[in-house]
Amino acid sequence: MTLPVFPVCCQRTPDCAGTLRRLARRRFVHNCLLAAGKHGGCWQDECLPGEHDASTVFHSGMVVVVNRRLRTLFFGAIPVMVSAALVGADTLPVFGDSLRVPYAAEGPGPVFNTLGDYDGEKIIDISGLPVDPTDGALDMTTVSVAHNMTLPQAFTRMLTTDDTFVPLDVIIPPGQTAEEVQETNEREFSSSESAATMAAFRHLGLPLTTVVEKTVPGSGASGVINPGDEIVAVAGQQVTSPTAVTELVRAQQPGQLLTVTVKRHDTGAVEDVQFTLGKDTNHGDTPLAGMMLVAEPADGARVNYNLSGVGGPSAGLIFSLAVVDKLEPGSLTGGHKIAGTGTMSPDGTVGPIGGIAHKVQAASDAGAELFLSPAENCAEAVSRYDGPMTVVRVSSLEDAIGAIDAFKRGDTLDTCSR
Incomplete structure (x- = not known):
């Protein structure tokens, strides 16, 4: 049947x-x-x-x-x-x-080693920047x-x-x-990839650009700004992130004429464009530009994620760690098999997820030595697990990197408890 x-x-x-x-x-x-x-x-x-x-x-x-x-x-x-x-x-x-x-x-x-391959392709493929050899595993x-x-x-x-x-x-x-x-x-997963890249690049001090993913039909930006265009400045102020664009737009008033400096994706020309801001009545009459933005690496660098059939935001932490490991000299894992889960914000904050008790068991079954758990999920993470794998709490990308370094040194860790 x-x-x-x-x-x-x-x-x-x-x-x-x-x-x-x-x-x-x-x-x-x-x-x-x-x-x-x-x-x-x-x-x-x-x-x-x-x-x-x-x-x-x-x-x-x-x-x-x-x-x-x-x-x-x-x-x-x-x-x-x-x-x-x-x-x-x-x-x-x-x-x-x-x-x-x-x-x-x-x-x-199942678990997926984000430092490895999937279906014949690197799960995380970076171009335009020197990639450092990796060892061990960072399991999603x-x-x-x-x-x-x-x-x-x-x-x-x-x-x-x-x-x-x-x-x-x-x-x-x-x-x-x-x-x-x-x-x-799948849409959530795509967003998690962008946030993971932003967090990793900010940790590494690498430049990012703000790119228009799409515009909302009927909005002021529609037909004026095109998907793929880079946002250089808003209202005369330089921007370096989607958050900066949002803050500058919200400082305006609905119905106001907004000037945006863009770099066209097809010609590379930099030009000023103007359009009238709309109004988002669902959020207290907030001014609305009608652009969906993503952060992308600058200077021709690219980070591509190749894991088809996967969705949701909870791979963000592991994706960020894998990008850091590939771009930062030396071995982040120290040859160890490390697993984890958690959402990732562009600023590096790790957020809670669901199903963590099963993820902990999956990681242990796959042979992981260390599991990185969002702090808010810590008690649940070990609620059904009493095996040899070490489960630690993390609240940020910096916490996660610090926990891995401490684990490699054999230092005391902030472990999860029931």
Whole structure:
């Protein structure tokens, strides 16, 4: 029976068979051929509405969750012969149709070494600047999410894994499709890449430019400023970041004529343009320019991220560390295998994420020695983990680099505790 799921297949992940074999040691997971062919699957680092952000791997019809206490209850409440019959069937005679449970299951997902390759390409590819050799690993962690389960499949998951159940509408909110959720996750992931680059370049003291990603149709900037144009100055003041542009625009008044100096992306010409500011009535009549901006490396440098089928903001911290390691002389990792998670702001602030207990387990299963946790997630990070991997709290990119350096020296670390 073929079950619908997100479109990116397991076969596009590095060492798919090996990854699934590793997961299978703790989780009930089909073999690589089945996951990639019959059922499908997609690795997903997702950010979902509310507090439920998770680096995630989706598998169709494959999920489960249950702690040992619930497992005991299930075994006590369900006769063994009936349970075995249900596990072997996708329908119940009384109903005559496939039953789908309104829950999804979360568990540890695969990890990706951001210093390495994915699908034949460097996960982080830097051009226009000298790149320093790296060693060790900086692992981006994920959560495995399964949904669209039949009732027998859900029972099997409950009895054979330590995953956790969440209501399906937490993963796919009412009124949205799985594809729409995936698109949102991918946009979040793209934003996390830009923020990671900005934070790393600021740490390294490298120059950045502010570039127009797109303009809002019908806004003052639309048709005057083009995607790809660099913003040089606003109202006569030089700018070096999207934040600076936003602050200068907000210092104006709606309806005011604004002068912006741009460097055209197609000709390189620098010129002044003018347009009338609109009004953002959703934010207290704030002046609105109608530009979406991103920070990009200056002087022809480029940082490209090549990890398809992934979404959400929680890889930001690890991405920033990988960029720093590639551009700063010497080895950041010291040859150690380091993992972590957390959002990254352009100023280097690390933010909380969801699903961290599963990410910690995924990192440990992959052999990580040190795990970097956002400070706000610290207690949750070790709530289900008592293994040998060291789990430390970090609040910024500087904290993370300092923790890695201290770990290499064998110094005392600010570890997470329950």
